[in-house]
Amino acid sequence: MPRSSVPIPVIHAPPLGALLRQYAAGSALTCDPVEQGLLNRGYRLRTTHGRYFLKHHFDPETADPAAIARQHRATQRLADLGVPVAPPLAGTDGRTVAVVGGHAYALHPWIDGRHRHGGQLTTAQCARLGALLGVVHASLERVMERVMATQGRSSPKPPTAGPGRVPEGPGTPHATGDEAGGTAGTHEPAEANGRTPDSGQGARDSAPAAPHGPEGSGPGGDTEARTGEGTDPARGADPADTFALIDRLLARVRSHRPPDAFDELARHRLLERRALLEKHADRRPPQGGSVGWVHGDFHPFNLLYRDGEPAAIVDWDRLGVHPRAEEAVRAAMIFFVRPVGALDLAKVRAYARAYRRAAGAGPAELAAAVHRVWWERLNDFWMLRWHYERGDTRADPQFPAASALAVWWTRKYDAVCEAFTG
Structure with missing residues (x-):
C-alpha cells in the first residue's frame, strides 16, 4: 500500500x-x-x-x-x-x-551525491569547478539558440561592450581594455557557510544556509531588497539610496528591545558599511557590457559530487541572459568564502584561470565583473531586510561571514582582482 x-x-x-x-x-x-x-x-x-x-x-x-x-x-x-x-x-x-x-x-x-563547499575541494578540483562553469556558459550559447528556435523565438544577442576602461576599485586595477562587465544580475544566492547536507539530490533547491545561487533578495530574486530601492540594473545600486536604506535599518535595529547579539553585529556592520560607502561612493560601476546565457544560481547546493567529481548541476529555475563573468565571480564568493569572511585566493585563482580558458573570457571581462560584484556586495543588505522587515530569520546564520566578506574584499580589492585575472 x-x-x-x-x-x-x-x-x-x-x-x-x-x-x-x-x-x-x-x-x-x-x-x-x-x-x-x-x-x-x-x-x-x-x-x-x-x-x-x-x-x-x-x-x-x-x-x-x-x-x-x-x-x-x-x-x-x-x-x-x-x-x-x-x-x-x-x-x-x-x-x-x-x-x-x-x-x-x-x-x-534520483541522483546520489553530496554537496561540496570550496573548503572541501582540492586546488585541482577548484580548477575543474571553474572549467565546468566555463563549459556551461559556452555550451548554453550553443544549445539556447536551438531551444529558443523551437518556440519561434530568437535567443537574445549579447550586446557589444563599448570602448572604455576597467573601472577602478579601491586600489590599482590589474587589467585594462574594453569593459565587458555586463549588467548587474537579478538573483543573488545566499552565502555559503560550508555546511554539508545529507547526500542525495534532495537538497537541490535548498538555499545554501550556510548560496548564494543564487540573485536578488537572496534566493528570492528581489533586486530591490538586495541593493536598495534605486537600483539601476545597468549600473547597480545608487549610494544615495543605500545610505537611506542603512538609516532605515539602523532605526529598526535600535527599536528592537531588548537588543541581542544579532542586533549588535547588525549595527556594527551597518555603520561600518556606511563609512566604506562614503569613502568609495565615486566607484559606482559604469554601464555594463556583454551578457550571455547563465545557470543563474550556481552555488554548492546546486552541484552534486560523486566520487570527487561533479555528478549533476541542478536547479535551473534562474536560467536566463545575464553577465556571464559576474556569475563566475558570484559563484566564487560562495564556494571559496571562509567563515571569517575572507576568500581562499589560491583556490579562486585556480578556479578563475580554468573558467577563463573554458569560457573564452579575457582578464578585462573578469576584472570588470569583480568590480561590479564588489559594488553589489558593498550595497547588499538583503539578509538584514529579511530579518528586520520581513521577520524571516532563515538567513541569519549566513550574515556574519557575508557581511565580513564585503569589508575584507574592499581592503583586499587588488589581491582579489589579481586572483581572478592573473
Missing part, C-alpha cells in the same frame, strides 16, 4: 496518484520531503519502478510551465553535450511538465 515515510502537511502533499499515472512511474512506496528550499519544494520518491526526485515548482516567479519546459529542453541538450545535469523524465504525453490542480511538477531521476 502506498505510504509516505515522513508525514507531509496536507496543504503541501503532492498529488502522487495523478502524477505517477501521468509519468507511468509505478506506485508510490515512500515519499520524503527533502530539505525545504526557499523557492520550490522537493520530494525523494521511491516507487515500484525506481527512485525519483519530484519537484514542485511552487515559487510564482519560476512556475510558468512554458519557462520550465524551456529549462528542461536546455538541460537535455546540455546532457547530449556531456555536461553533468539531471534532465527530467517525460510523461506519457511526451511532456516533461505536469500541471495538476494548477501546480507545475517535474519528475527527475
